[in-house]
Amino acid sequence: MKLGPFPIWPDVAASEAGGVDFVTLVVLAICSFFALGVLFCMLFFLFAYREGRPADRTAPPLIHHKLEIGWIVLPTLLSLGMFWVGARQYYRLYQLPESTDVTVDVVGKQWMWIMHYPNGAKEINRLHVPLGKRVTLRMISQDVIHSFSVPDFRVKHDVLPGRYTYLWFEPTKAGPFHLFCAEFCGTSHAAMGGWIEVMSPEDYQRWLDGQQTEDPVQRGKLLFQQHGCQGCHEGSVAAPRLQRMKVADEEYLRRSIVEPNADIVPGFQSIMPSYAGRLSEEQILDLIAYLRSRP
Ligand code: HEC
Ligand SMILES: [Cu+2]
Known part of the structure; x- marks a missing residue:
């Protein structure tokens, strides 16, 4: 919505946007009711009790049970109401x-967003998604805390170093929508943004097929050989054979690589070196893809 040249309300372009607007408006209405009520009383008393006016100024009653019960019960109910609508929407957004139809890996780093699609396509500061499909982002930061924010979708989530966080949305409108980093992250924070291109599922597929791709599993396999993983895990060293890794969640696999001593596989020695700082988050994602592709 725009007022002249000024945008005053973002587009409603994803399935949860209406629900978030509802929460905003409920809270705004309740707060406005009290703010305007106080303002109105202030102006009224200013006028009614101004100097020289023959108003009744005798002492007011010290105890007024009905009034007291009123101002305890009413605000309690209203705040519980705000809590209820807020919590319900929060769970819808964060659970x-x-x-999901599409999962995209997102790596944030000073000062750009890198998107990795399951087929190996890669983009910077631009994310293509199909209209009306559920999209889940698996996000991690290479350096400081960033925040992935799309106002038109009413979604925002911190992107942290050292841990995966997730965000989902279902676009309901085609078009480019602005993407921001919503957490001050250094000099060029303001430039850390981009566009989400929402296209029909057919156009999306066509776009995806037309991208240059490099199989993440192949990249991961190469890293597995180059970084000595293979030497231990498939050599004569007493190291687990890394089978059935597809059931392990990515958080566990990532931690096994950067903090191998956090969880020692029973029956093995903690001889695996930490790869923290030696592999980029993008490389770790490739390794995870490879580990999961193994039988
Ligand atoms: C010096 C030998 C050595 C190297 C090099 C090594 N690992 Fe390990 N790794 C081990 C040992 C021993 C364990 C079991 C003990 C533990 O959990 O730390 C292990 C555990 C793991 C686990 C957990 C397995 C499970 O069943 O839970 C994963 C995943 C893993 N390594 C992946 C890798 C990757 C990926 C690399 C290369 C980037 C690598 N390792 C390099 C020796 C090694
Ligand atoms: Cu940022």
Whole structure:
């Protein structure tokens, strides 16, 4: 919504946007009611009790039970109401849906967003997604805390170093929508943004097929050989054979690589070196893809 040249309300372009607007408006209405009520009383008393006016100025009653019960019960109910609508929407937004149509890996780093698609396509500061499909982002930062924010979708989530965080949305409108970093992250923070391109599922597929791709599993396999993983895990060293890794969650696999001593596999020695700082987050994602592709 725009007022002249001034945008005053972002577009409603994803499934949860309406719900978030509802929470905003409920809270705004309740707060306005009290703010305007106080303002109105202030102006009224200013006028009614101004100097020289023959108003009744005898002492007011010290105890007024009905009034007291009123101002305890009413605000309690209203704040519980705000809590209820807010908490309900919060769970809808932050609980990942059971199933998702597309999962994209997002790596934030000073000062750009890098998107990795499951087929190996890669983009910077631009994310293509299909209209009406559920999109889940698996996000991590290479350096400081960033925040992935798309106002038109009403989604925002911190992107942290050292831990995966997740965000989901379902676009309901085609078009480019602005993407921001919403956490001050250094000199060029303001430039850390981009566009989300929402296209029809057919156009999306066509776009995806037309991208230059490099299989993340192949990249991961190469890293596995180059960084000595293979030497231990498939050599004569007493190291686990890394089978059935597809059931392990990515958080566990990532930690096994950068903090191998955090969880020692029973029956093995803690001889695995830490790869923290030696592999980029993008490389770790490739390794995870490879580990999960193994039987
Ligand atoms: C010096 C030998 C050595 C090297 C090099 C090594 N590892 Fe390990 N790794 C081990 C040992 C021993 C364990 C079991 C003890 C533990 O959990 O730390 C292990 C555990 C793991 C686990 C957990 C397995 C499970 O069943 O839970 C994963 C995943 C893993 N390594 C991946 C890698 C990757 C990826 C690399 C290369 C980037 C690598 N390792 C390099 C020796 C090694
Ligand atoms: Cu940032």
